[in-house]
Amino acid sequence: MLVLAILTLLVWLGLIGLHGRFWQAGPILRPIPGSARTDWPMVSVVIPARDEAESIAACIASLLAQDYPGPSRIVLVDDGSSDGTGDIARALAPGSDRLVVLSGAPRPEGWSGKLWAVAQGVAEARRLDIGDAGFFLLCDADITHAPTHIATLVDKALRDGLDQVSEMVELNCASAAERTLVPAFVFFFQLLYPFAQVNDPRSRTAAAAGGTVLIRRTALDRIGGIESLRGALIDDVTLATRVKRSGGKIWLGHSMLAKSIRPYPQPVDVWRMVARTAYVQLRFSPLLLLGTVLGMVLVWIAPLLTLLAGHGAARWIGGAAWLMSTGSFVPTLRRFRLSPAWALLLPGIALFYTLATLGSAIDHHRGRGVVWKRRAYAGAPGGNKDVTAA
Structure with missing residues (x-):
């Protein structure tokens, strides 16, 4: 003993x-008090969405309400939803060129479902806005954004010469299960990927939080595009690792301007979320x-x-x-x-x-894998498939 x-x-x-x-609270991306910047670049927001009817309206509405001084566009890819996610999104800005909703094509062999949707969104954004300048903002469909969020992300990237800026968004912490388990989830993530090491160019540690990832178009090109990640199930960390190893500067911190609205009311909901990618x-x-x-x-x-x-x-x-x-x-x-x-x-x-x-x-x-949004993740890249189970 x-x-x-x-x-x-x-x-x-x-x-x-x-x-x-x-163990420290970690870096926090705070709202900018005001910026004299005039060179605000193009930002293409790409959202993969699969069965997100409960959250998609709030997510898209918060993005349409951004106070971003530069040009921006939202591209949502409806990844085979069965609950009308795409139709809900289309109804939010009919006829507007600021919001494009695509119906996702069938997933090719070797791709994870989310990354195939992201790849289609990125390709559409490139078709609509030709050029290498600017950023992609890759974000989840269950995130709401404060009006200054995109401007704060871009300002951080430009001010510090960063190729990628990512945030651990504020998570729900209302139910007993969430209060018990969610803070520890963030804490263990910080233990696995200390933010100070992630943000240190001299360290090999790299990570991102998939809720919001702002990445330069040139940085994504440098690593071979979304195609270079196509089989990854932990896509955010894989992306950050590729960017950092290619010589790019990355930053990871906590957000005051983005919040997840996905609830985890019972311990089993957190269990499934962890079990999906733990192994x-x-x-x-x-x-x-x-x-x-x-x-x-x-x-x-x-x-x-x-x-x-x-x-x-x-x-x-x-x-x-x-x-x-x-x-x-x-x-x-x-x-x-x-x-x-x-x-x-x-x-x-x-x-x-x-x-x-x-x-x-x-x-x-x-051989059971994990079922997440009617898609079974059997474990190996290319081993995930669409299923009919809820």
Whole structure:
């Protein structure tokens, strides 16, 4: 028990001091107070949408209401929706050239469904607005945007010479399941991809949050376009990795101007969201899965275990590790406007995410995959297919 306590403390000392300050609240993209800029470039907003009838109207309305000083256009690709998503979107701006709604073509072999929709949207945007200047804004159909959002993103990219700007949008945190699990989802993401390392050109760490990704047209061309990502199931991180490795500068932070309106009312909803890509993140490797499970136990469970079951020095050392692990979660809780007392649940929350990751692996090895919006993700690139199940 003493050896375990010392090991957990050493791990936590390393995480707190040497792992990109992941525990801090993180960089926040704040609204610009006003800009004298006159060279606002073209922004083409590309939205892949599949069965988003509940959110698409709010998303598109918020984009049509942008106070962006430059030219912009919205291209929505209806990716085989069965709930009238495309028709709802078309009714929002009939006859306007600012909104184009495409009916997506059947997905070719080897493409993930979302990226095939994005590729069609990007191709249509290029057809309508010829040239290399400007940006694509790739965003999800369940995001609402404050009026200054696009201008703030573009200003950040131009001011800092960035090829890609991405944000972790504000997530729903209303239901008991969301308050318990969603802040930890963001916290674990920051642990996996420390924002300070992502934003450091000298670091190989790269990541993005798929809710909003602003990317220069030239940067997308440099990596071979959306086609170069076509089989990726974790498309946002793959895109950021390609851009950074091509020599591009990227930035990832938290948003004050974009909010997800997708609810996760029950724990099972969060479980499905995690299980969809957890084993993909581990490259379908049983060894990486084993390492992840052991790591989660060592980092989150062992400190509490040594505190409660240890004696003497083991208890004191384990208690110090537990305080560090619990305290590291507090800045994230504050950003979600939650009491620091929620940090006491972190070992149980970590166990939930560990079990969801194991469930993802079990589904893969049983050949069941995960069904998300009537599309089954069997695991390997090209292995996802459309299904009729809800």
